[in-house]
Amino acid sequence: MDLNTMLSYNWGAMMPEFIILGTTMALSILDLFWPVHFNRRKLAWFALTGIILACLSLISLFSFETVSILSDTFRLDSFAKAFKLLLLIGAGLIILLAHSYEPKEGLREHRGEFYYLFLTALLGAMIMTSSGDLITLFVGLELLSLSSYILVGIRKRDRSANEASMKYVINGGISTAITLFGMSYLYGVTGSVNLGEMSRTMAAMTDGQLQYIMGLAFFMVFVGLSFKIAAAPFHMWAPDVYEGAPTPVAAFLSVISKMAGFVILLRIFLSLFLTAPGDAFGALDFLEKNNIYIASMAGLTIIIGNVVALRQQNLKRLFAYSSIAHAGYLLVAVATLGGGYFLLDTIWYYLLAYVLMNIGVFAVIQLLSSQSGSEDISVLAGLGRKSPYLALAFTIYILSLAGIPGTTGFIGKLNIFLGTFITEPGHFVLAGIMIAGTVVSYVYYFGLLVQIFFRPIHSDKVVKIRSGVSVVLIICAIGTVLFGLFPNIAFDFLHDQFGDFTDFISSE
């Protein structure tokens, strides 16, 4: 690989990643050399600028043809574009949140680290969306994971933060190992790490033995990635880690990291297992035949997430379980493959909704908990009277999470259901579990609203809202309602820009 080849690559395709990378490096250098007394908070604006630039460059890449560079390890297809956009939006919002994050003991000198670690994590996620082979995929995954281990524990002197990050490392390490082990088998049966090639080899696979190993590998990869998306029974780290992590990091884990998990899951499933034969005769596709496993995990995740959330008193833990449940809903879409017509629309839209509503919720949690020093749900008490607009915004997010019409959450769920019903026979049991889970979720979601509107005021302290958070709150609230009432804004955008994601599998 000489210089000419290097230069012949269309590096423009990696523009957003380069921008993020550049910002990260700039930030780390700045952090290193700026005087100690200099407020690191300002670095957030650099980071935000970087993200916005990356976003703009990504938008300018929309018209870019699908390319794959670096011998097909990095692909810029519509799938990558679409999900990168979501990642960047989410990251931008979280940076704004982090900007006004003020834990009791303060972040002090770690604030600078926080921003560039955050960006590296983002970079990892972005690479995952674009990766065209297992190596980049794995590297991206680990970049994301390692950065988030540190982010979780960035409050070095906080005991629960230490514990959370330790737990995260151990669990994450195990999951990485399992994933990698599965990937090694996949490599073994195909002899390649390039997704395109692998998919071709696997599609032509007739040897029952190899198919069997491929099945085992599938489960290992799936389980390993399930840690990332916190699907039951691989979800158990999530509540503890969310609780111990700084609120913006919890938001990051529950939104960006989970989104990355789904993206990689889809990448692998769709490019490898969709076309792989499910049995020796090749009558059924692998995914089609084995979707019962995914479906039962989805069901389990929904049940556990919603049911255990009922008993939570800590806001972050509660939303950890809530986000577990939402992962379950998304897994339903994966299991049913969106009925064959709706898969990517559904997941993209749901993740968009999820970004908006969940970051909104975490913004409110951050505001309230940093003010009162407690994360108990009683800090919400009387919010409706104390600061009605904040309460209104929170209500919007909650309604959206609960899937009430008029919000994005509803349209998202609706999409998932369409996918479950459109095939024959429909996935009625799964849909039943999902709808039952939704009803159960009303209990705890509305329990929060009960605190806000029906209970007497918890403390008279006025909630001070920094501009960064208020921007997040407003964007999330407006987005939630806007895309809920006029989802076609999002759908049309998706279809106009990315069509049917037809360039997903194609590779030269």
Added chain:
Amino acid sequence: MNAYLLSLLVFSPLLGILMVALMPKNEERTIKQFGFFGTLPPLFLSFFLCSQHYSGVALSSFNIKLDWIRFGNLEMYDPKLFTVNFELGLDGLSLIFILLTTIISSLAAMASIYIKQGWKGYYLLFLILEIGMLGVFTAENLILFFIFFEMTLIPAFFLIGRWGFLEREKASYHFLIYNGIGSAILLVAILILFARTGTTNIAALTQMMTMGGVSLFAPISSSMKYGLCLAFVIAFAIKLPVFPFHSWMVRVHAEAPPAIVMIHAGVLLKIGAYGIIRFGMGIFPEQYKSLAFGIVLMGVISFLYGALLALVQTDFKLVLAYSSISHMGIVMMGLGALNEAGLQGAIFQVISHGLIAAMLFFLVGALTERSGTVMLPKLGGLAKSMPVFSGFMLACGLASLGLPGMSGFISEFMVFLGLFKSQPVLAAISVIGLVLTAVYILRAVMLMTFGKNDSLVEKEKLDLEGWEFIPALVLLGLILLIGVFPNLLGGPLQGTIEAMMLALGGR
């Protein structure tokens, strides 16, 4: 102009919302006034619609259809597939329900004067609730219907939980969860239809389900049609509510603020009946026919069960709650009768009970304001201290037990007329309920108004006064009007009923 009139009607409470929202939150008087004025635009618009109808303008000319959502990217198959339009429409049935909604909303807004705190939030939610109700009755497709349906749920949850009586939170939870289950079932049914046919337009679905349409995707088997029809019926039976699904509603009646129960009993429960007529009967006439026996049975059980339980309650609100269950049983009986008399009777019963229940709860509100309780053992002899109130109460009670000359009689008469034709045995069993109804209503009303005057109400200035006459007189007037000239109500319904009967296959 006509095309936008309906959307204007549905969203006209927004004007009030805006006005109330702009008020500072301590301006009690102004907020209450604006809140009430906010219910007037829809009221006048609905009157206007009604007058248009009577002057011969076809109701369908008010229909509106705008592009809204398109799910999936299936343009290459058929651009109309999986589209959900914003489409509102009107027919005789919805016109009647809209009138009921606007009238009761205005009166309930008036009765909300009794609300003691949090006026701003109250009226905002109240007006949102009204938008939801208006939307439910005009929605032309299932998704839109569902959206408006849920839109009634959330404000009602807050209104009950925040402004209700002692156990309000529990009541609001029960309300939420039961209705949540109901709407979950509804949603599943709606989405199965949507997923399998690619449309949610009610007319198109009716066409497909009865004539057998072409499905691009997996077809809807006939057993699935039964399932869907049953799902619709159960979902709306929870809303109505009938016997096994009623316990939430009892709590709501007992704990919600009376003005909200006016809306709740007056309009919200009626969505159940509307839904069964529109979707259960409308979309799946074949399947509905074979479920009819079960529906009637459910109705009969509710009718008797509600009446029997109302007999032993000591809280007047609970008496009314069980009486509502009982009366909704009559609706089910009518709906299951599968003939013109039954269906028309059921619709009449819906409207009539809406008015009567609204009036009763208005009176409950007025009494609570004065005595602080509506526990029957604590009341008595109100006829002496509050003769006018007692007169209205008695009139209302009589209306409720189906006295001729009042709206309740017409509906009960028609329902039984219909039921004796199609299910004579069940009808014969259920007539016991007519006697029981008289027993429990007289018991409750007479415990309050008759007897020795030893109740808590023993202060000066007790009787109804001033504005309080307006809701009472308007409602009583409407009850009497329908009772004496039933064709005023029956006229606009004929078209809808005929169409339904045609689909059900004759009388």
Added chain:
Amino acid sequence: MMENAWLIPIFPLVAFLVLLLVGGRLRERGAYIGIIFTLASFMLSLLTLMERFSAPTYKKTLEWLTLGGTQLTAGFEINQLNALMLVIVSLVSLLVQIYSLGYMKGEGRFSTFYAYLGFFTFAMLGLVMAPNLVQLYFFWELVGVGSFLLIGFYFYKQEAKAAAKKAFIMTRIGDVGLLIGIILLFWETGSFEYGEIFQAVQSGVISDGSLTLIAILIFVGAVGKSGQFPLHTWLPDAMEGPTPVSALIHAATMVAAGVYLVATMFPLFLASEAAMQAVAITGGFTAIFAASIASVQKDVKRVLAYSTISQLGFMMLALGTAGYVAGVFHLMTHAFFKALLFLAAGSVIHAIHTQDIERMGGLWARLKWTGPLFLVGTLAISGFPLLSGFFSKDEILMAAWTNGNYFLFILAVITSFLTAFYMFRLFFMIFAGESRRQAKQVKESPAIMLLPMLVLGVLAVISGYIQTPWFGTFLGEWLVEGNETVLGAAHSEGPAWVMILAVSVALAGILLAYMKYARTKLPREGLVKENSTLYRVLENKYYMDEIYYFTIVQMIKGISLFLSYMERFIIGGLISTVTGSIEGMGKIGSKLQSGQVQQYGMIAFLGLAVLLVIFALTGGYLR
């Protein structure tokens, strides 16, 4: 005039509305509004009746309710029967209202009282003018409400409250029967109109079974309204209402509505032998049953109430034995003399402020007008020759005899005897014997009360002469005119000894009463000993109330309580089981979340292992 007959019920309605709206301010003057409007109504009724003598039946209907292809109509019809009823009702109502002016003096809620009376009169007039069954039912229930309101007029009295409720509910039971009957009839004949129904009945399209069923159901309605056994218990209690109300509603008009109903539906009943039997037997049994109770009651109004029940039974008996004319005739005469009796009793009560006849006596001298008028009424009801009751009762006995139902005939004769006995028992106990009060305390009623009584007294004497075996059967001929084939003969011819028998049993009854109560020649306890079982049974009205209380009322209460426990425990338990199990799952879930990271890993590993094992064992063929 007949085309304007719809105004007849409208007048009292207007009075009702006016009094309701402005009555509070008018106070006692409100009474005049009621009286004037009722007078207008009476005059109009009279004119209508006059016109009806020469003109044919007039009927006018308007569309009322569209029911698919069927149009229900509302309107009015003036035929012989209801033209007559209109006059009776409006006349009695008018008289009672005039009477009340005196009787209710001092009552604070004067206008309310007149408003209720107006409402009742409206409903009753509407009932008799109804051209179809739906409208009849419509007013049928309104009449009940009028009665309910007036019985409960003294709302603060516990007894009045209970009586009002009982009256409404007991009659409601009957009403339900009527309603079912009407509905079934509609499905059999396709119409609610009398004419079409009768046509259908005569054309024989209805099977015998359903015909009988329908007729009996309709009769159930009549049983409730007319206080026939077994739904009679409300009527004596209804005496808690003001006495003029008892005269109007529970003697002359409303309770007669049942008889009117059977008379109106007579062709239907005629078509079913069994239904006729049922009517006759119920009537006959009720007649003697009530008469026996009346013989021992001590409350003047209750005696009259049981007497009313008994007389209504007579009328049913007449109808049931095909004596259409006899029934209607007795209905008319009874209206007059029973109203008279009640008003006179009211006058007595007004004078001495008690209703207990054992505390009365010797009032003949004090109540110079009331006494004779009461006597006239008593004689009339006892069937004393040449008074109205004599003729009408005679007509009934004739009908029963000619119908060939000898058992019922004997019942009727015994009842006649009992009637004479208990009525004169009442009379003598009130007016004969020694006075137990100071002269000053007892005052004759004012003229305003006496005048209506006088009018009724005259009518009680002369009204019988429109249908006598001697001076022609004008009433009967007119009533059956045009319908002879259906309604039967204008007059039942029978052996002359029937009349003699009737007179002699009446006289015997009077004599017995005279001996026992006026002369005290015979011990008062001669016939039935006090404290004997039979006496107690009679005094407690055969324990009917108690039987109902302990069976039906208690049973329903029991069911209700059982259901409310079921609601609380079973349904509530079911709900809490569901919520509890969900909560329990949550509890287990959060217990598993022990904070031990290695345990998390273990669970995850187990998850993986399970997936792999299942996949391995099934070879990936799980589906």
Added chain:
Amino acid sequence: MTGVPLSAYLVLALVLFCIGLYGALTKRNAVIVLISIELMLNAANINLVAFSKLGVTPSITGQVFSLFTITIAAAEAAVGLAILMSLYRNRKTVNVDEMDIMKH
């Protein structure tokens, strides 16, 4: 050397993986847990290398992959130990089972 079949390497890797998993899930000392995780990652490396040499379609990419993996494993170990150190500073323990202030 060439006589060793692919399956032997695969079994070795599997055994190593299981040992690592067992250690990670049972050992109290966090350091050992981290080491066990390394063991699991290295088991995967053995697989990769073995497949690269003896797989159905041998190729060099497997070895490239394992190089990446080794690097990442190192980074992971570093991060893990760093976190463990800061934990130790605050808690004076490296026992995994004492890390349970957040639960339920």
